[in-house]
Amino acid sequence: MNTDLRKKYWKENLKYLSILLAIWFLVSYGFGILLVDELNTIRMGGFKLGFWFAQQGSIYVFVILIFVYVRLMNKLDKKYGYNEE
Amino acid sequence: MSDVQIWTYVLVALSFGLYIGIAIWSRAGSTKEFYVAGGGVSPLANGMATAADWMSAASFISMAGIISFAGYDGAVYLMGWTGGYVLLALLLAPYLRKFGKFTVPDFIGERYYSKTARVVAVFCALIVSFTYVAGQMRGVGIVFSRYLEVDINTGVVIGMVIVLFYAVLGGMKGITYTQVAQYCVLIFAFMVPAIFISIQMTGNPIPQLGFGDTLSDGSGTYLLDKLDGLSTELGFAEYTSGSKSTIDIFAITLALMVGTAGLPHVIVRFFTVKRVRDARKSAGLALLFIAILYTTAPAVAVFARTNLIETVSGKEYDEMPEWFSRWETTGLIAHEDKNGDGKIQYVAAPEVNELTVDRDIMVLANPEIADLPAWVIGLIAAGGLAAALSTAAGLLLVISSSVSHDLIKNVLNPGLSEKGELWAARISAAVAVIIAGYFGINPPGFVAAVVALAFGLAAASFFPAIILGIFYKKMNSQGAISGMVVGLCLMLFYMMKFKFGIFDGGQEAVAGLQGDWWFGISPEGFGTIAMLVNFIVAIAVNTFTNDPPEDVQEIVENIRIPSGAGEAVEH
Numbered sequence: 001m002n003t004d005l006r007k008k009y010w011k012e013n014l015k016y017l018s019i020l021l022a023i024w025f026l027v028s029y030g031f032g033i034l035l036v037d038e039l040n041t042i043r044m045g046g047f048k049l050g051f052w053f054a055q056q057g058s059i060y061v062f063v064i065l066i067f068v069y070v071r072l073m074n075k076l077d078k079k080y081g082y083n084e085e
Numbered sequence: 086m087s088d089v090q091i092w093t094y095v096l097v098a099l100s101f102g103l104y105i106g107i108a109i110w111s112r113a114g115s116t117k118e119f120y121v122a123g124g125g126v127s128p129l130a131n132g133m134a135t136a137a138d139w140m141s142a143a144s145f146i147s148m149a150g151i152i153s154f155a156g157y158d159g160a161v162y163l164m165g166w167t168g169g170y171v172l173l174a175l176l177l178a179p180y181l182r183k184f185g186k187f188t189v190p191d192f193i194g195e196r197y198y199s200k201t202a203r204v205v206a207v208f209c210a211l212i213v214s215f216t217y218v219a220g221q222m223r224g225v226g227i228v229f230s231r232y233l234e235v236d237i238n239t240g241v242v243i244g245m246v247i248v249l250f251y252a253v254l255g256g257m258k259g260i261t262y263t264q265v266a267q268y269c270v271l272i273f274a275f276m277v278p279a280i281f282i283s284i285q286m287t288g289n290p291i292p293q294l295g296f297g298d299t300l301s302d303g304s305g306t307y308l309l310d311k312l313d314g315l316s317t318e319l320g321f322a323e324y325t326s327g328s329k330s331t332i333d334i335f336a337i338t339l340a341l342m343v344g345t346a347g348l349p350h351v352i353v354r355f356f357t358v359k360r361v362r363d364a365r366k367s368a369g370l371a372l373l374f375i376a377i378l379y380t381t382a383p384a385v386a387v388f389a390r391t392n393l394i395e396t397v398s399g400k401e402y403d404e405m406p407e408w409f410s411r412w413e414t415t416g417l418i419a420h421e422d423k424n425g426d427g428k429i430q431y432v433a434a435p436e437v438n439e440l441t442v443d444r445d446i447m448v449l450a451n452p453e454i455a456d457l458p459a460w461v462i463g464l465i466a467a468g469g470l471a472a473a474l475s476t477a478a479g480l481l482l483v484i485s486s487s488v489s490h491d492l493i494k495n496v497l498n499p500g501l502s503e504k505g506e507l508w509a510a511r512i513s514a515a516v517a518v519i520i521a522g523y524f525g526i527n528p529p530g531f532v533a534a535v536v537a538l539a540f541g542l543a544a545a546s547f548f549p550a551i552i553l554g555i556f557y558k559k560m561n562s563q564g565a566i567s568g569m570v571v572g573l574c575l576m577l578f579y580m581m582k583f584k585f586g587i588f589d590g591g592q593e594a595v596a597g598l599q600g601d602w603w604f605g606i607s608p609e610g611f612g613t614i615a616m617l618v619n620f621i622v623a624i625a626v627n628t629f630t631n632d633p634p635e636d637v638q639e640i641v642e643n644i645r646i647p648s649g650a651g652e653a654v655e656h
Contacts (some may be wrong), residue, residue: 001184006645009645011646014133015485017175018172021171021175023166024171026316029335031226032164033331033334033338034331036365040326041443043295044297044307045606046296046297046309047297047309048309048325051309052297054160055159055163056383058164058168058291059163059164059167059379060161060376060380062167063369065171066171066174066365066368066369066372069365069369070365070366070369073179073362074362077647077648081648083311084360084361084647
């Protein structure tokens, strides 16, 4: 099998991973923990925003992140011919 | 017998009948079926099974209550026990599926071409799984004793028989399909009361939105503002802001996330699907199914806390509703009239406070506090049992496969036949159930504490070894083994010192040691530090020792590519 192709595939995979994990970190550790006091000054209906990210928002983002990853990888697999049926 | 009890019996009996029926229908005929359900589970079924496997008695019964009393700080569990799935989906599941073996020690043993590594991994898997499973059996006993008024021990035995039946008979195949049914039971049982109460309190049928909505009494006040007000009035911390230090919150959340991703009974579920892409997808579905409960729990926490304060605070003891005395007999709620005025003072200051509330009551008694119909109350018992049994079964399978596959077949007796191994797996599952049941009946006082720490142990041992095994091709066995051993020992040491006070005169000394916590991090959060140490030791040792053999590096290249194993062996 083509080693170059493998390397390129892996690099693109790592790029996706770093972007998605950066978002993962930002919503939970960033918005939910480190910046919680600052965000709590903003309100969304009855929720203080920092509190909402810590107990609701981050979880929604986690779910979305995985499904985005699934889509990106399915496309990538197809592009490199690594998809299997 | 009361209506509630009749409903409870009927619902529990129906759900148990369903599990047994599924077990008979899905018997395992080969080791592949026993360990990984034949490897042909659909992503949807695997997602549900993973969710049920994951959500234990603690998630179902205790979590909303813990959040209820911790307020903002409860976020560590919410984020920690869901965020780990992102790591699992992105960093572990697809590659381990491609690797295509039966157990986590399988991966560690082959990737690090070493029997020692495999045995160390088996040891870690057994410690983590046994501590965890004992808590589940206890949970089964508690639900039985509170709702069906049987003795706790009888409850544990009934639970053992049921699990024994479908785990030993069906292995992973039986467990997977019962877990699908158990997920449906538990999520229904959790959501129905939550929706009822949300409508009652805010008029909003979606609990996730309801707890950020205004009260339905027409005052226009937001529920959370009201709870913040009530809390500060009684001397508690404001509900929406926390009392733990930021670094500790950070460390606990990370330890729980990484621990989740490193728990063998969760990882092994991704060996059961057909293709790599199915592993990714089922991780997403699993988190979606988990998120339904995990985003509802903080809402339940707010509803229950507000309801509790409003019902009891400053009210006459004699005028308490019926549920109060019923739960008093179980010892979960207690009133001591310190100032003799016949009223219940519920405040933060311990010398004035007259009410002690066990946090489990927030879910168990919540439907009664909110005065919901009898069938809704009856659901809680069936849901709690589904949560505890599904997790127990998943853990028992890890224990049995670690023993039969990793120890007996791969280390002690490689000549064992397929049939012999299947029997070994069944017998070790049966032995594991009995040991777990023993701990359920005679719980060592530290079970609850250790369950939380199982995550720290998983974070400190497995996670770095697996990640490095996939993402760092040159990682060798010496590095990985030293990392796992040092990480595990450091975590055990910190637990013993700061959780059990073993070096300073026992449990009483623990509170006084808080000032000595390293970097101000609690034992629950220390898994984060132990994990970092594991990474550092592994990489340091790796630098001074030889590269792994060529064929192992080839394995790593190979698991990074999702498509068929056949074409990758080319050169």
